[in-house]
Amino acid sequence: MFRPGSPFRKGYTDSPRNRSYVIMNNVLYHLHPVKVKRHGVRLSYTLCLGGLSFFLFILLTITGIFLMFYYTPAVPDAYIDTAALSTNVAFGLLVRNLHRWGAHLMVITVFLHMTRVFYHGAYKPPREFNWVVGVVLLLLTLLLSFTGYLLPWDQLALWAVTVGSNMAGYTPVFGDQVSFVLLGGIQVGASTLLRFYVLHVLALPFLIVIFMAVHFWRVRKDGGVSGPL
């Protein structure tokens, strides 16, 4: 497979120079430096949790785009479209399952990534700011999951979001205003569905991508994976 005429048109010889080129000349792999500390590649050090969180985000984006083709953010239609995924759309149910379980798994991996970073003391100088960015990413992940929770518009979605957003209504002084802005009304209804839909498919992904870019950039700038214990 590495000889000339293979998928590598001019062949691939395994030399340190070529290994560097694989990373340097490829925008997709260029999130990584050419070389990393030896302990950083041990599975038991990072457990791949940060990388898996990012991968799950990509998986959720792909499955989410698929789901958007069949979804209308309007009051009875949202439920009808979601139910129709399992009958009218090829692989519709599987993709919806992947999206939902992937989302729950992403909340878990992001949280575990945070605990892993804490126990390695990897938030210490010079990485303090990147920890703060990470906390913002955790919050955005939770908000993405929460806004997505409403979209199937079934009893589970409606009442889980009602209970969840009631908590925001307890904000001192501005409680009613916060609740009104969040829900687009006094209670969870059609305008809430549209609001959460726009947040879920556009606003929050936009924000989280910006914060992820800063997060990954700072990982490299701050010296890559933190030192061995």
Add this chain to the structure above:
Amino acid sequence: MAEIPEHLLRRSAQAKAKALGVPVEQVLAEMSGGTATAVPEAQATAAAPSPTPSAAPARTAPAIPEGVRTQRLLTVVKAKAIQQVKRDPTDKVSVWPHLLAMEFVALLVVTALLVIFSVFQDAPLLELANPNAQPNPSKAPWYFLGLQELLSYFDPQVAGVLIPGLGLAALAAIPFVDRNRSTRPSDRKFAIMMFTFFVISAAILTMIGSFYRGTGFNFTFPWRDGIFFDL
């Protein structure tokens, strides 16, 4: 041109004087330029005869026109700055193939597990949302169930806003509060203890809220009354 620090000038003059075998004052006077030469020159000639007679011709050998400087100071590099350029050699490996191969395998394993799980376990879809029929109990998504559990102990303003708000702020403030530079677990017992305490409390509250709360959000046992909880 930047002013040359006094002590550096002096050190350089001393070195030069030692090399040429002439007194320091004489060299200093030459360095400081034409104007100051007159007075130290007289002192130098007074002191010169004692070391070696050959020093005097050696000094006058290069013919340099009056008032022309042959060298100037471009910059002063402190010794520390030179040492900082050198870094400790670290044990490094190429990302390709060592890291990329492992990441690719991790990605495949997670995708496979997720696909297998999704084939056998369908995402829940209950009946159409009805604002007039609140199910009993109504529960938030699982990651907020710890907070919902707190609501049954505290005032809503405390449990719903104050605790999560302060919790997030405290989480973000960890690196600025914990100024201990060591990453060795034995050096940071207190930090690890506190963090573990909060993580475990959050986990316990979430578990109770998820599995041990039934109708009316009253306490139940999941093995007796079943699970009132949907993902």
